[in-house]
Amino acid sequence: MDNDRYSFVIDIILSLVIIAFSIVIYIDTLDLPPPKYEPMGAAALPQILAGLLIIFSLFILIKAIVKKQPAAAPAEKSPEQGDVSTFLETDTSPPSFTKAAIVFFLTCIYVYVMSAKLSGFMPATMIYIFVAGSIMKPANLISKVKMASFAIVFALATFYIFTGLFYIDLP
């Protein structure tokens, strides 16, 4: 997908999600009691913000649709004109969206396991670091041994430092 089409799709999704979110919020505030002891009441600010969010989202939506129309190619920017990110080194390696999604999912499992008291902090952290680390950088047996050692040392050290030094009760 080229950059323009990608931005168009993202902007459309963003606007529609925010509009839907604002409508849900607005409807929820209708049940709040009217102001009694002071002029504004609890519902006013959420309603104003919901209205503003809808206006800004519509603006982004319309702008995205209008921008989609064919236009002249934009002139190249010089450094002082703004978008500094264009000057950063780019790498051709493919982005690892799958790895990011798997690690995030693993993090959710790690949190769930501790919150449901299926495991304590130390064993859960050891397994989590080893698995997440191996997914991020799959490597040979020596690297896996290194990662496993790191996971054990890290889990033990953090547990004793946080509970003993910072008085934070870990699960």
Next chain:
Amino acid sequence: MEGTLLAAFATLFQLKPMFFLTLGTALGIMIGSIPGLTASMLIALTLPLTFYMVPVEAITLLIGEYVGGISGGFIAAILLRMPGTPASIVTTFDGYPMAQKGLGQRALGLAILSSFCGGVISWFFLAGLSPTLADLALKFGPWEYFTLVLTALVMLATLSQGAMAKGLLAGALGMMLALPGMDSSIGQLRLTFGWDRLNGGFQLLPVLIGTFAISQIIKDIISIDQKIKKVSVAGRGLAIKLKDLKTHGGNIIRSSFIGAWVGLLPGIGANIAALMAYTTTKQLSKTPEEFGKGHESGVVAGETANNASIGGALIPMITMGIPGSVTEAILIGALVIHNLQPGPLLFTSNPEIAYGIIAAYLVANVIMLVMMLAAIKWIAKLIYVPKAYLLTSILVFCVIGSFALANNFFDVWVMLAFGVIGYFLDLAKVPLGPFVIGFVLTPIAEEQLRAGLMMSGGNIFDIFTRPFAVVFLATSVLTLLWPLFQEFRNRRKSN
């Protein structure tokens, strides 16, 4: 003032505060030097560790992290052309070409010197302006505060990088997400959707950790397979002399002024300060064509201004409780967690904290200079630390940090949810600064607006009877209209 500032320095030079300041600066330099990890992420992550610390020690740790974090960013910018922090983007323009020409050490040396000078010069702004502004802010009532917060939010949304509509949307969305829970004025529950867990609303710390740390880690994992090109730093010493202060003195002073003033304005971060100083230096240079090819003045301008912006950004935070940038928003959160009210009363009720911040900022710059001069070669090796070890450790710290707030997992889930929100907002090029600062400032804005309305019997036009409030309101209207006017003018010109 002098007496209180001296007392703050005396407190700071005691063993424990000095230890925490040194530790914070060292951590900041280390984290700042690693691309993808930022000062705000470090501060948000270490905040839970300060719960049991004395406030002065906690604040010195965080100020050290802030100064170190912004300074450390130039190492990867010079050696890898990857800014360690966004504040060092400009340093890549000339720092990396210098390193490629074999002048890496000279570039690192100049960056250290400039960062230190920028920090020290902006300290004079911080120490000189803060007590006066705090005195002025003591005269503010609800309308002044409400309009000031409004101005800060509008400036943040319109002046932050990216499209104005997305900046405004980010601010409004952040404000909206601060509303669930009990309304502070009349105790009415709202936007909880019948879910008891939401009665207390979303806590600041999980929101901050999620928005900045988790979303950044997701981005870092996505780019984890990118290869890093190593640039060797040959030779001994840093190849800088005292003579450099004379050669680059004018640039350092000018860039410090730009950095400090830009830092003072809400929403314009250290990266914009550095870019403005760089552009100005290039325009005034006799050899502008050499910029971007390894010009020393480019490195000096960027690094001076980004460090100077910290001093400027701390001013509205300690005098009015208004964050100049995301990092100040987190520092405000830190003060609140320690039962301290940021704003003008801080100078009268907790002068040891207000002046402690000012003193710590100067000493952190000195510590940063000493550490960088002594250990830059070793610090530079940190940029090659394998990401798999680093990111998994940070993820565990994120979980511990959010859990430690109230020993419950609800905050951890909130943190993960805000991580996803932050990632998708970033993907849609919606700036995260206005989002977080909107979240932080909403309780103050709503409280002051409702207090003002109660005082005036519901008459909002009472704002126009207060001169400062009118000035703030006019500033926000002008800030909002200025980009539209510029666009209109540009279109007319092109037609």
